[in-house]
Amino acid sequence: MLLVAIAIWSGNLEYRKLALSDEGRYSEIPRIMAQSGDWVTPRLNGIKYFEKPPLQYWATAAAYNVFGEHHWTARLWPALTGLLGVLFAVTAFGDKFPPPYLAGNRPAQWMAVVTLALYIAAMLCGVVTLWPRSYRRYHHNLTRLGEELENITRHKSRWFTFASGLFVLGSLCLAMLIGAVIFSA
Numbered sequence: 563m564l565l566v567a568i569a570i571w572s573g574n575l576e577y578r579k580l581a582l583s584d585e586g587r588y589s590e591i592p593r594i595m596a597q598s599g600d601w602v603t604p605r606l607n608g609i610k611y612f613e614k615p616p617l618q619y620w621a622t623a624a625a626y627n628v629f630g631e632h633h634w635t636a637r638l639w640p641a642l643t644g645l646l647g648v649l650f651a652v653t654a655f656g657d658k659f660p661p662p663y664l665a666g667n668r669p670a671q672w673m674a675v676v677t678l679a680l681y682i683a684a685m686l687c688g689v690v691t692l693w694p695r696s697y698r699r700y701h702h703n704l705t706r707l708g709e710e711l712e713n714i715t716r717h718k719s720r721w722f723t724f725a726s727g728l729f730v731l732g733s734l735c736l737a738m739l740i741g742a743v744i745f746s747a
Contacts, residue, residue, distance in 0.1 A: 571645050575634035588614070589636035592622035612719065613692065615684075615726045617733075650736075667746055673739040680732030687725035691718050 580586045591604045591611055604611045604619050621639035629635045664670050 568645065571648075572641050575637045575641055576632065578633070580633055580636060585636065588618065589622065592619045592636075593626060593631060595619055596623035596626045612722055615688070615722075615729055617726075617729065650740075664743070667742070670739060670742045670746065673735055673742060677732050677735040677739055680728050680735060684725050684728035684732055687721050687728060691721040691725055 580589055587606060591606050594605055595601055598605075601620060601623065604614075604616055618639055622636060625635040625638045629638075664674065
């Protein structure tokens with residue numbers, strides 16, 4: 563049954579071309595990353611692109627390196643994480659709550675709560691990163707304008723780094739939760 567679900571879920575990864583503009587953007591950034599070897603700074607058309615956490619870019623760039631540049635490799639990471647999210651939700655919130663493997667397992671219950679809290683905190687930090695920030699307009703002094711824009715960039719970079727760290731911690735907690743559930747069975 564699981565294999566049928568996986569086949570249906572991933573059966574259309576190569577079916578159509580990449581949609582404009584989102585899929586094209588999120589597949590081009592890792593392509594440039596894999597091609598240039600710069601895995602630290604995501605770029606789009608030569609411009610630094612920090613609007614999203616880099617994990618998707620890294621995973622897609624790694625898929626390009628392993629499987630080549632195809633439409634399905636551009637969609638592989640989102641498809642896998644989506645499938646894992648659905649499988650997690652089905653097992654965690656199936657017809658019984660809490661599921662039998664969490665019912666008597668206090669550490670796993672706490673890990674589930676911590677994982678959810680970390681992901682929610684990461685999303686909120688991401689919102690703060692993207693939130694528009696006002697700045698003083700220096701029409702006649704480009705040096706001051708540049709300094710102000712650098713301050714805004716530093717502020718957004720801090721929130722972005724914090725959001726990325728929370729997301730990584732949440733992913734580690736999710737991996738530990740899955741491991742705890744598997745090994746307690």
